[in-house]
Amino acid sequence: MGIFMDRRKNAARGAAGGTEAPAKAGSAAGGRYTERDNRGSRQESMAQALAYWKKERPTLPVQPPFTLFTFPSAEAAEKAMLALPFIHKAADSGKLICERRMTFGYYEILRRGAPTGQFEALVTGSDLTRDEFRLAEAAFADHEGRCKMRCAPAAGTDAETGNAALVRYSQTLTGSDGLSIYEVYNGPDKASAQAFLREKTVKRRYYYLVVDTPEGSFGRDAVGLYQE
16 A cells, blocks of 8 residues: 555645544434444345445455355344444434445345345455454354355454544645545554544545554555555
């Protein structure tokens, strides 16, 4: 990810961003979640699932870990998904939402275009830790699920315990290319930086959240987490 550091070294402070801190992301009030709280990419049909596996996933620079289970009913699949701490049901739409930047959801399996009464549920993303992966597989198995495919997170990818509240806004920079925007923060350590970045989402191209720490600089862009 050296290109990010090269651009930021030559960056000038953006006139639009100035040095004012960006607005804080809101959280679900009183545990009530709505569609606005969804940060993930939801799968609700087999067509969406096939598009992910055949078109989206092959283009990712790093293949994220995943677990994919089959279920005997939609009810079982939904209960399994809701057993995960970052999955909730939106009060306004009645659909599942994910607090994290992941691809998730469940859908009915079709064979030759016909419904089978069987369902698949998927959780995948670069943020998925080994502990969360194990939790997902246990929850899926506890709700009548059977593992179809899986790719566990690599050893050593679990995030250490950190304190996101210790990360402080520093400045907003505009890259020398005139396109890249760097929202820069300072943090006490790697773990706190990663904890902070895991709570964020970036949907704009050429937009980067960067946390500088004594252990290095860590960032998030539209693709996911990275280290400079």
